[in-house]
């Protein structure tokens with residue numbers, strides 16, 4: 084394993100009772116990457132992220148985070164990892180700041196200034212005294228990210244962080260990811276079903292479809308290879324996959 088590899092996923096498989104799941108996923112996220120994990124709804128992104136963070140057990144394969152096997156050395160592996168999977172949860176009747184103060188209790192060694200520092204980083208300083216119940220969805224998501232970066236993680240795992248947000252909310256999250264990557268030097272493993280979004284924020288991308296990783300590479304390389312947009316590239320890739328599997332073209336369905 085390269086010393087710059089932060090997350091190393093090898094041959095990961097999981098089949099749920101309904102026969103859906105993921106099949107033999109291998110990918111690497113390197114230090115400094117904003118790695119986009121792209122695929123349509125139901126492709127298997129959340130399953131991979133849940134296995135990486137120990138929420139779901141894989142049938143086969145391994146996950147190493149900062150060189151530590153997640154199954155064998157969970158605490159060491161997760162020490163420098165921040166996670167936001169599915170919707171950010173917070174106490175709606177408390178202020179944003181109060182919510183973060185509560186979360187900060189999990190990390191007794193954090194300086195007292197850290198809560199205000201992260202509120203500033205995610206652009207919520209002006210709203211810190213407002214009840215979370217009055218926050219927009221985008222502000223709640225940013226509060227979730229604030230909570231995930233409280234402990235100054237080196238790797239941040241975000242599952243569909245812009246899902247359900249309006250345009251302004253999406254832009255704010257994208258800007259935040261880019262800012263955190265530069266200012267806090269956080270490596271990102273971030274999923275989305277929107278390829279244009281991935282193109283805007285990521286340097287590297289893994290494309291998952293029907294539980295299988297169909298392509299991984301630098302965004303620039305993939306764009307050069309396709310000669311077109313990543314959207315067109317993706318559609319070509321899955322059509323080729325389907326044709327190889329069925330020997331006949333099939334329509335693409337978007338959710």
Ligand SMILES: Nc1ncnc2c1ncn2[C@@H]1O[C@H](COP(=O)(O)OP(=O)(O)OP(=O)(O)O)[C@@H](O)[C@H]1O
Pocket residue numbers: 099100101103104122123124125126127128129130131243276
């Ligand atoms: N607990 C579960 N039990 C049974 N099937 C599941 C379970 N969780 C996920 N699946 C199925 O596994 C497949 C992959 O789901 P997963 O949530 O990982 O995909 P995803 O790419 O994150 O999609 P989405 O963005 O819609 O969540 C889907 O077909 C889903 O229905």
